[in-house]
Amino acid sequence: MLKSYETVLIFNPVLKEKEVQEVIGNYRELLKSYKADIVEEDFWGLRQLAYPIKKKTTGFYLVLEYKVDATAIDRLEIQFKRDENIMRFLTIRMEKYHLEYNERKRRGLAGRNRKKTEAEKTNEEGQQQS
Amino acid sequence: MNRNRNRGRNNNNKEVRYLTSPKIGQQRKKYCRFKKLGIKYVDYKDPEFLMKFINEQGKLLPRRITGNSLKYQRRVAQAVKRARHIAILPFVTDLLK
Numbered sequence: 001m002l003k004s005y006e007t008v009l010i011f012n013p014v015l016k017e018k019e020v021q022e023v024i025g026n027y028r029e030l031l032k033s034y035k036a037d038i039v040e041e042d043f044w045g046l047r048q049l050a051y052p053i054k055k056k057t058t059g060f061y062l063v064l065e066y067k068v069d070a071t072a073i074d075r076l077e078i079q080f081k082r083d084e085n086i087m088r089f090l091t092i093r094m095e096k097y098h099l100e101y102n103e104r105k106r107r108g109l110a111g112r113n114r115k116k117t118e119a120e121k122t123n124e125e126g127q128q129q130s
Numbered sequence: 131m132n133r134n135r136n137r138g139r140n141n142n143n144k145e146v147r148y149l150t151s152p153k154i155g156q157q158r159k160k161y162c163r164f165k166k167l168g169i170k171y172v173d174y175k176d177p178e179f180l181m182k183f184i185n186e187q188g189k190l191l192p193r194r195i196t197g198n199s200l201k202y203q204r205r206v207a208q209a210v211k212r213a214r215h216i217a218i219l220p221f222v223t224d225l226l227k
Contacts, residue, residue, distance in 0.1 A: 050214070
């Protein structure tokens with residue numbers, strides 16, 4: 001049975017952007033071999049870490065949302081663990097509201113880059129005037 | 131001069147006056163922001179939002195301060211812990227805000 005998962009990967013900042021894309025490409029292939037269905041791929045780029053990991057203070061972030069059979073997750077995580085390019089990973093089984101939230105985010109209704117609705121915009125303008 | 135001041139005081143006695151605003155002692159009713167705003171999912175990838183639930187040292191704030199319902203406090207805690215794991219929030223720090 002296919003289940004939805006979300007994985008956050010932190011890549012080593014020593015890599016070049018191109019190399020990171022290569023590694024990501026390999027994982028795309030790997031996921032394909034597990035018959036996974038990639039819903040979304042969000043590459044954040046180089047980002048400052050809140051604390052050093054393996055003496056590095058930055059890292060490339062990648063957020064993947066995909067549907068895959070539960071048995072593939074173990075194998076996938078072993079790959080993550082073995083890969084030296086990956087400093088940290090986090091895989092989460094997505095629940096109902098998480099899926100809903102991501103869907104809304106894709107349409108620009110939730111999250112950090114949320115577009116404001118008309119009602120909110122007029123509200124803000126009113127506040128500025130008063 | 132002295133007489134003038136006394137007259138002023140007598141005028142004040144007619145109405146009840148407080149030195150401090152009576153609203154200061156009153157507690158504002160706490161509420162769960164998730165229930166009020168209809169937020170159903172706590173995103174662990176959004177540090178700005180999670181900042182509201184941790185103190186300067188990066189520790190989780192108790193429910194009695196945030197006013198979260200138990201259900202959402204649990205979810206906030208889970209989200210903060212996930213955010214720490216992926217180095218979006220620090221485990222220990224000083225002067226976070």
